[in-house]
Amino acid sequence: MIAVNSERLMQSLADLAQIGVTSGGGVTRLALSDEDKHGRDLLARWMRDAGLEVSVDDFGNMTGLRSGKTDAPPVLLASHIDTVVKGGKYDGALGVMGALEVIRTLNDHGIETVKPIAIVNWTNEEGVRFEPAMQCSGAVTGRFTREYVYDRTDRQAMRFEDELRRIGYMGEEANRPLPASAYLELHIEQGPVLEDANQPVGVVGGIVGITWIEVTVTGQPDHAGPSPMRLRRDPLVAAAEIIQSVERIATMEDDIAVATVGRVNVEPNVINTIPGKVVFSVDFRHPDGDVLAGQVARLEALVEHVCSERNVIGEVDRFWTSEPTPFDQDVVFAIRASCEELGLDYGELWSGAGHDAKYMADVCPSGMIFVRSKAGLSHCEAEESSAEDIETGVNVLLGTAMKLAG
Numbered sequence: 175m176i177a178v179n180s181e182r183l184m185q186s187l188a189d190l191a192q193i194g195v196t197s198g199g200g201v202t203r204l205a206l207s208d209e210d211k212h213g214r215d216l217l218a219r220w221m222r223d224a225g226l227e228v229s230v231d232d233f234g235n236m237t238g239l240r241s242g243k244t245d246a247p248p249v250l251l252a253s254h255i256d257t258v259v260k261g262g263k264y265d266g267a268l269g270v271m272g273a274l275e276v277i278r279t280l281n282d283h284g285i286e287t288v289k290p291i292a293i294v295n296w297t298n299e300e301g302v303r304f305e306p307a308m309q310c311s312g313a314v315t316g317r318f319t320r321e322y323v324y325d326r327t328d329r330q331a332m333r334f335e336d337e338l339r340r341i342g343y344m345g346e347e348a349n350r351p352l353p354a355s356a357y358l359e360l361h362i363e364q365g366p367v368l369e370d371a372n373q374p375v376g377v378v379g380g381i382v383g384i385t386w387i388e389v390t391v392t393g394q395p396d397h398a399g400p401s402p403m404r405l406r407r408d409p410l411v412a413a414a415e416i417i418q419s420v421e422r423i424a425t426m427e428d429d430i431a432v433a434t435v436g437r438v439n440v441e442p443n444v445i446n447t448i449p450g451k452v453v454f455s456v457d458f459r460h461p462d463g464d465v466l467a468g469q470v471a472r473l474e475a476l477v478e479h480v481c482s483e484r485n486v487i488g489e490v491d492r493f494w495t496s497e498p499t500p501f502d503q504d505v506v507f508a509i510r511a512s513c514e515e516l517g518l519d520y521g522e523l524w525s526g527a528g529h530d531a532k533y534m535a536d537v538c539p540s541g542m543i544f545v546r547s548k549a550g551l552s553h554c555e556a557e558e559s560s561a562e563d564i565e566t567g568v569n570v571l572l573g574t575a576m577k578l579a580g
């Protein structure tokens with residue numbers, strides 16, 4: 175069985191991590207910034223050196239194509255090289271550099287696959303500079319229009335399209351990386367599950383569904399001194415009771431469900447006034463859309479119950495939902511088979527975060543491989559994975575790519 179060159183892989187990751195390096199050992203390489211341009215230039219050079227045909231589409235998505243024995247649509251190995259502010263060196267970069275190492279390894283061994291294989295570097299996966307995230311995989315798969323993407327602006331009111339032109343990565347619509355035979359994304363886990371299970375890599379079953387809710391509880395603001403407890407209509411105490419139960423909605427479901435109240439606004443937020451209104455967010459995530467719907471129903475019943483007991487008014491607004499995305503069974507099977515060939519003790523998990531694979535799953539058989547993250551940290555300078563785990567993950571990517579491309 176052939177294997178990747180770990181030293182070369184880690185060197186490429188380290189070289190890319192120098193572009194936008196931060197004092198704390200992380201990376202700031204925001205989409206369409208000068209650092210992004212330098213990273214792209216380096217990637218393009220490496221792709222050409224590996225014999226790939228490099229092209230850029232009308233969103234700046236970069237493709238490096240390695241031809242196969244047939245003209246079938248390529249198997250895509252993709253991720254992103256943009257980062258958040260003070261992000262880590264592997265979120266996204268691992269998937270692109272891992273794909274490059276797969277190509278280099280195939281070249282070393284003179285292997286010609288039946289289907290072509292292509293590396294894709296998606297523009298603006300993070301959505302930090304130009305919201306929302308996963309913008310350009312979303313655009314090529316029909317979730318966003320070109321006008322919508324081009325008109326996104328950053329905090330300095332710079333437009334996406336203008337910045338794309340400025341860094342020299344405005345390409346042709348004909349170069350969009352579709353159609354594709356299959357889509358594979360290697361990524362750091364960004365969570366603690368694999369580390370907890372002591373497993374180097376994980377086969378990803380899909381991307382969880384997410385639903386966002388805003389709960390508003392309205393009572394009667396009043397002076398904190400002269401108001402007896404029995405006559406109060408305090409929305410914050412009601413909200414506190416609801417928030418406690420939100421945690422229970424997740425813990426009582428199963429081991430996978432998560433629920434978070436991350437934002438609370440209290441009015442007027444004054445020490446000697448009983449609050450008049452409390453607005454808080456609820457974030458539910460689960461692989462099963464029916465489970466999510468059940469959790470929302472439980473929350474609605476809970477809010478109604480608590481608010482009527484406490485004589486306050488509760489409103490539940492489910493304002494955004496991203497449906498669960500199960501990955502293609504054949505792709506998942508191929509990843510699993512590659513892990514087994516390597517004799518790995520691997521995990522099976524779902525992604526709690528969004529990735530470009532979510533949108534690509536709309537248009538071709540897709541899957542993801544996770545590499546263990548130290549302490550589960552990501553989107554920070556302390557993000558880390560061991561060279562050993564990275565090598566293992568890229569070997570799984572190589573094995574899977576060879577199965578899917580023939």
Ligand SMILES: [Zn+2]
Pocket residue numbers: 254265266299361
């Ligand atoms: Zn990422």
